[in-house]
Amino acid sequence: MSETLISVEDLSLSFPNHQVLSDLTFKVQRGEFLGVIGENGVGKTTLIRVILNQLKPSAGRIKIKNGLKIGYVPQFRNVDVEYPLSIEDFISLNFTGIKLPWLSRKEKQKIQTVIKQVNLEHISKRPLGLASGGEKQKAYLAQALINDPDLLILDESTASLDPNTKRELLDVVLRLNKALGLTIIFVSHDMQVIHEYPDHFLWLTKNGYTAGPISELHNDSKEGEYV
Numbered sequence: 374m375s376e377t378l379i380s381v382e383d384l385s386l387s388f389p390n391h392q393v394l395s396d397l398t399f400k401v402q403r404g405e406f407l408g409v410i411g412e413n414g415v416g417k418t419t420l421i422r423v424i425l426n427q428l429k430p431s432a433g434r435i436k437i438k439n440g441l442k443i444g445y446v447p448q449f450r451n452v453d454v455e456y457p458l459s460i461e462d463f464i465s466l467n468f469t470g471i472k473l474p475w476l477s478r479k480e481k482q483k484i485q486t487v488i489k490q491v492n493l494e495h496i497s498k499r500p501l502g503l504a505s506g507g508e509k510q511k512a513y514l515a516q517a518l519i520n521d522p523d524l525l526i527l528d529e530s531t532a533s534l535d536p537n538t539k540r541e542l543l544d545v546v547l548r549l550n551k552a553l554g555l556t557i558i559f560v561s562h563d564m565q566v567i568h569e570y571p572d573h574f575l576w577l578t579k580n581g582y583t584a585g586p587i588s589e590l591h592n593d594s595k596e597g598e599y600v
């Protein structure tokens with residue numbers, strides 16, 4: 374039996390003088406890998422902010438499963454080369470509910486687990502500022518995993534990575550989805566990767582939206598890359 378984690382019903386959101394989301398209805402089931410696609414300005418990030426409870430819908434409803442733990446991987450932001458923390462220490466910053474001024478053995482083990490999950494073992498002691506773009510995104514991914522989320526949201530986290538690095542990160546995300554049953558919402562402009570990785574899609578357009586299993590995503594849209 375599938376379990377609904379997020380249920381969105383007739384949801385609309387307007388900013389002053391500007392309707393962004395209109396009559397949106399979809400569900401996210403546990404274990405799903407949902408790709409959210411759409412042109413610039415169509416409301417992808419706005420939708421994510423509604424899911425994160427940072428914005429209230431103007432109309433309609435969103436139901437989030439009680440106690441759902443969400444991990445968030447932001448859009449790539451370069452980290453200054455002078456940034457002093459090691460990748461390991463950077464990841465540990467995201468621990469919530471730390472009771473002691475130092476890390477417990479269990480917390481240290483957890484850090485090593487997530488470092489392995491994102492394939493950063495070989496450079497975990499390196500300052501984050503010296504890591505490559507792909508490695509930095511993996512460090513953000515590891516940070517999002519540290520509190521055992523049920524749902525991982527990646528908001529255009531691969532947008533500025535080269536094609537190989539992008540695939541490397543998405544291979545890690547797909548493994549987490551398949552092996553651990555982690556539910557994924559992946560926001561992207563890139564039709565090609567939306568065809569390849571997610572099992573469901575939500576395609577926001579200026580005039581509405583389409584949603585469904587990835588097999589129903591139009592093949593003629595494969596070529597398009599929104600930038």
Ligand SMILES: Nc1ncnc2c1ncn2[C@@H]1O[C@H](COP(=O)(O)OP(=O)(O)OP(=O)(O)O)[C@@H](O)[C@H]1O
Pocket residue numbers: 388389391393411412413414415416417418419420
């Ligand atoms: N707080 C706000 N107040 C007013 N307008 C906003 C606000 N936040 C976003 N917008 C506008 O709403 C529209 C949707 O923005 P959003 O960031 O959700 O789009 P997006 O699909 O994520 O775009 P991109 O792909 O460029 O990141 C844009 O026109 C944006 O300028």
